[in-house]
Amino acid sequence: MQVKTGWVAMLAALALVSPAFAGETIHIRIDKLMFDPPKISAHVGDTIEWASSDFVVHTATARNKDWDVTIPAKGVGRVTLKRAGDVAYFCRFHPNMTGEIAVEP
């Protein structure tokens, strides 16, 4: 009984300290063909949300082909990160737009 309670308490503590359990939403702005901030770190389970104030359509396309998100003009696009690793991404329509996400477990 005591052992069981100990485990539950430990799991609860882990959930509190580890953002991986929280599944946060991380916001990246797109303005005048720039991802802002261009470099972020996140955890597996987090959702990245790009919000664009540009009047043309953009994409956030992972170079490792993990994801390819369309961000409409003045719109929003999202992806939930499924695995750890550094991901470089760009816009397929405007490859001069680049960003990086360091995805931690």
Next chain:
Amino acid sequence: MRFVATAAGFALALASVPAPAQNAKPNDAEIAHIAYTAGVIDIKAAQLALQKSKNKEVRDFAQNMVHDHTAVNDQALALVKKLKVTPQDNDTSKALVKQAAAKRAELEKLSGAKFDKAYADNEVAYHKAVDSALETVLIPDATNAELKDLLTTGLKIFQGHEQHAEHVAQSLN
């Protein structure tokens, strides 16, 4: 070779202002019209590509050119309306239209892989030339802050197109 010829052609168009006006900078109404005309030319080229090409990369690129240049030109039209400026046809815009007609006649004769390659190469050259014109003439000479701002955003969009066109051209090699 084609690239050099086209880029030089654009530079020539921009320099081909009549002698008395050579030192006169283009005014905002002329700048707006040059930028708008350059956009219309690229939309028409893209529409030709959508008629002729079966290559996915080429078609995706062309589709994006129609969307982006239409979006930029819509912004430009809204701005000139707001500023109560009437875009002015001028020697540079006329020269651009003339060159585009010649290029179109050339492209219309081609088909298949030859068309795809010629279209992609021309898009690289055309965007390089437009970007250089924006950077060196049109943006510095624009006096209205909102026009300057729109041209500056346009330049970033078109620099993106230049890189995208390079990727497409490389994929056809």
